[in-house]
Amino acid sequence: xxxxxxxxxxxxxxxxxxxxxxxxxxxxxxxxxxxxxxxxxxxxxxxxxxxxxxxxxxxxxxxxxxxxxxxxxxxxxxxxxxxxxxxxxxxxxxxxxxxxxxxxxxxxxxxxxxxxxxxxxxxxxxxxxxxxxxxxxxxx
Numbered sequence: 418x419x420x421x422x423x424x425x426x427x428x429x430x431x432x433x434x435x436x437x438x439x440x441x442x443x444x445x446x447x448x449x450x451x452x453x454x455x456x457x458x459x460x461x462x463x464x465x466x467x468x469x470x471x472x473x474x475x476x477x478x479x480x481x482x483x484x485x486x487x488x489x490x491x492x493x494x495x496x497x498x499x500x501x502x503x504x505x506x507x508x509x510x511x512x513x514x515x516x517x518x519x520x521x522x523x524x525x526x527x528x529x530x531x532x533x534x535x536x537x538x539x540x541x542x543x544x545x546x547x548x549x550x551x552x553x554x555x556x557x
Contacts, residue, residue: 424554425485428540428547430475438472481539482524482547484554489526491533501528509551511544524548 442465449461474495483490488502508527513520524544526533540547 426483426550426554427480428482428535428542429480430539431541434538435472435475435479438468438475442466442468442472482526482533482535484551486554486556489551491526493533501526501533503556505529506555509548509555511548526551 445461445465445468449458449465452458452461478492478496481492488500489506490498490500493499505528506526507529508525510525510527511522512525513522522537522544524535524540524547526535535544535547537544
């Protein structure tokens with residue numbers, strides 16, 4: 418045995434969303450400089466920096482959640498990873514929210530000290546599928 422878990426699973430940001438963020442950031446830059454208006458340049462460059470920051474975060478920390486037979490590894494902050502053992506986890510649930518005609522869900526992983534939230538965009542799959550996988554991996 419090499420010490421590698423056979424039950425390891427990772428959830429990562431989809432690459433097409435990251436590419437879309439980079440493309441939109443570049444489009445904002447081009448649009449701002451083509452317009453010729455100083456205010457448009459400022460707004461477009463600001464939008465490009467914001468989208469570029471989100472895209473860079475996806476590149477620096479693409480795996481947002483990983484699970485194995487020992488516990489979970491979650492991304493906290495910009496690129497810090499925190500190891501959470503299974504006994505520390507008090508609850509895993511999917512919270513569904515509807516507001517302004519839009520509906521979305523979040524995967525919530527709760528410990529005694531913290532609450533970790535993940536969207537389906539961060540996980541690359543639906544929150545319900547990720548929760549089901551976590552329940553299967555979690556020791557009884």
